[in-house]
Amino acid sequence: MGKLEIMKAGLVGLSMCLAGTAVADPVKVGMITTLSGGGSGLGVDVRDGFMLAVKQAGNKDLTVVIEDDARKPSLAVQIADKMIQSEKVDILTGIIWSNLAMAVVPSAVAQGKIYISPNAGPSKLAGKGCHPNYFNASFQNDNLPEAMGAYASENGFKNSFIMAPNYPAGKDVLNGYKRFYKGELASEVYTKLGQSDYAAEIAQIRASGADSVFIFLPGGMGIAFMKQYAQSGVDIPVMGPAFSFDQGILQAVGPSAMGVKNTSHWAKDLDFAANKKFVASFQAEYGRLPSLYAVQGFDTASLILSAMAKADVKDTEAFRAELKKIDIASPRGPLKFGNNQHLIQTIYVREVIKEGDIYTNKTNGVAIKDHQDAYAVDCKM
Amino acid sequence: MTVALFAEQLLNGVQFGLMLFLMAAGLTLVFGVMGLINLAHGSLYMVGAFACAAVANFTGSFWLGLGASLAAAAAAGAIVEIVVIRRLYNRDHLDQVLATFALILIFSEGTRWVFGSFPLYLNVPELLSGPVSLPLGVEYPLYRLAIIVIGFAVAIGLYLLIAKTRLGIRIRAGESDRAMIAALGIDIRFLYTVVFALGAGLAGLAGALVGAIQSVQVGMGEPVLILAFVVIVIGGIGSIKGALFGSLLVGLVDTMGRFLLPWTFKLFMDPSQATSIGSALASMLIYILMALVLVAKPKGLFSANA
Structure with missing residues (x-):
């Protein structure tokens, strides 16, 4: 011992x-x-x-x-x-x-x-x-929306209604979408961060004549928007970065999110x-x-x-x-x-599906391979 | 801009206003009758939403959930009144603010403890789902129309309760002179519990109704609480009529501002900048409105004790 x-x-x-x-x-x-x-x-x-x-x-x-x-x-x-x-x-x-x-x-x-x-x-x-x-x-905030913009253009959308909260990431996201999207903008709307009622915005979407709606509304904002959108009877397809269609909130959104296309740098599958x-x-x-x-x-x-x-x-x-x-x-x-110490990564297109009782995403394909952000060139490192 | 869009936005404003009214009515009643500032009113709204979501998910019936939200929030209100609030009537407002703020933290963490940090699922019932067609070519969600109807029904119900019933007479008497109605042999403690539970029940109803089209999550009550305070300050503290007019005013100004300001700025500015400035200004609009009302009428539009 x-x-x-x-x-x-x-x-x-x-x-x-x-x-x-x-x-x-x-x-x-x-x-x-x-x-x-x-x-x-x-x-x-x-x-x-x-x-x-x-x-x-x-x-x-x-x-x-x-x-x-x-x-x-x-x-x-x-x-x-x-x-x-x-x-x-x-x-x-x-x-x-x-x-x-x-x-x-x-x-x-x-x-x-x-x-x-x-x-x-x-x-x-x-x-x-x-x-x-x-x-x-x-x-980088622009990454996922850039991929969504590229997807929208490739899939023949020509008139997007785009919306995000009025804070730094919201502006980055809309700029990212516009950088890769080649069509017209039906309207560009900024909402209040943490806003929970989107009736006024949905009314504008209805009247806008857009062929696609691009939203960036992370967390509870996305839940509220998707539920209200489904109730409104407007049937213009919605898409956005993964933040509004992520695992944490999909169960709370429920059937309203089915089939929505979203871009992400990760997927479960x-x-x-x-x-x-x-x-x-x-x-x-x-x-x-x-x-x-x-x-x-x-x-x-x-x-x-x-x-x-x-x-x-x-x-x-x-x-x-x-x-x-x-x-x-x-x-x-x-x-x-990359040189600015932000990731160069592949962005995928996902679609919301239901697996058993659980709402989740499946990968539809690659949106942009090895994508680097647009700001890296301004970084002196 | 079309007539249909404008009409839809007006309806949105009215609906938002009536939802605020359900919150503001309880808040103003409690302040008017008991002289109490209740910051935890938003927590009762959250309790209603969670009770509705839990019962609706368990039984599969939204209507049972709605009933449960009223009952749970009113019960929570009564318990809070008996255990905590009762001790605060004779204290100054700062003590009340501190104690009811503590209640917010307790309710929030308690709810998180029971239900977790992730939002709950609650959807609109089949019966009220989807849009309906209205005159002028307006398509409007049936559920939001139902909220408008319920809001007006509650307003009429409260008016009848306060103007026509014995309980209403006592509430009005309590507003004017507490000591006197106690001296007349009315059980003032019981009256206070009833009024508090009534206000809490209305907040819970609002939470459940709104939870179906928003997200049921911890902390959902506080943003609405701030607006409800704006409403009762504009309407005149203690006045139900003031709460109704204040709510409709705030609902309409906020909704129309969010919609019309960016649109107006776009006439003479670059669209991206216009929406940015327009929406920033729109979010300030109701506070500007409150300041203007206070300048013109320092006690609010319909002050109860004017």
Whole structure:
């Protein structure tokens, strides 16, 4: 027994020495995300996806502090200050909404912290405002709508009614659609962020004579719009980026969303081994199907874990270089960072279907392969 | 712009206004009779929506759900009144705001604990689904028409209750002089519980009705609560008639503003900019309206104690 104890102690000591040479310090991640109020489903999925990867890795050197921003920019800024100054986190992540990201990210990266976005991808941080400490593991806001615009043009739509909330991501999304869509615009409408009644907008759609409706209404806004649209009797086809037709909200939308085409950088049925494993393990862990937000959270954590294994987080330059390699098995398949540290990834067209009792999406095909955002050229990195 | 579009937008404004009225009526009644500022009114709206969704999903009947929403919200209101609110009548408004704000947090987290963070499914019943054709070539969702009918029915019902019944007489007496009606031997504590439960029930009904066409999720009540406060400030605090006119005014101004302002700006501006500025201005419109009303009539349009 005595000898065994000594040996054990020696082994532990040895492994600590080894750890000392490869990864010196533990990594502390601060996650600021939306866990209460409207849109909390998105934050919960990002968190759950992130924590799934952490749990699977079982790396004791990684600690995660999670706080709720309640979708309020002022609160997110306060939490970020606290996490940087008193919690001394090395990496920040978690923000869902572009307006919150714009409030937090520029100052956090200027203070030398690494920020990895698991959801928001405002254009301002992709172009001139790019930063060596800012990585985007989700999408640039324009990506999915660009793919939808390309799809609409290819499928002969010539007169679109386009609508989004009046905040940075809403403008990025409509610009993205217009960049790849070649037809006419019946009308362009901005709504209030968090708006729940779309009667006035649906009346305009009815009167507009459009042949297609493109919407970007994430979370509860999309649920409300789709239900009201189905009741209105207007039958112009609706399409949009995946955010309004995602796993987290489809059950609440119900039959109103059947058959809607949407573009996404991930789908449940993508044929990658890592994807099958991810979907199965997420379902086993949480008892529900994952959403694209969960995938983004999962990939963000995988990125941090992969970089931790090879570099010390205190050596920012080396750590960033490891992050940039994306040495992970993503459910999205192969990923690559562009010069602005935003992803070059394939965007798919999906369609809402019903599998048994569950509403979900099936992949119809590729919209744009290896797509890079339009702002990368403005980034001097 | 066609006549049909304009008429449809007017109907939308009226429907939105009447939905606000269901919220504002309870809020103004509670403030008028008990002098209480109840920030948790939005939570009762949420309770109604969740009760309706849960019962409708369980039994498959929206109508049972609607009944359950009234009952659950009224019961929640009565319990809250007896356990918490009763202690606050003699405190100042700041204490009431603090306590009822705490109730919002308790209701929100409690609902999340029971139902989870993801929105619930609740759809319009078969009977009221789809659009109907109205004169002037207007196509309008039947369900929204039903909300208009229910809203007016509740307004008439409340008028009859307050003007014609014994309970109504007591409520009006309570508004004018609390001490006196207690001295006349009326059980004022019971009266307060009834009024609070009535207001809560109306909020729950509104939540259930709206839940069918919006999303049933935690935190759905607070945005409506803010509008309901705007309504009762415009209408005159404590006045049901004021709440009705205030609601219709806010509903129409908000809906028509969202529709007409961007359209007007497009006449002399680049469309993309026009919609952006127009919609930003439209979201401020009801607050501008409130400020204007307060300048002209500091106590609101139909102040109860004027």
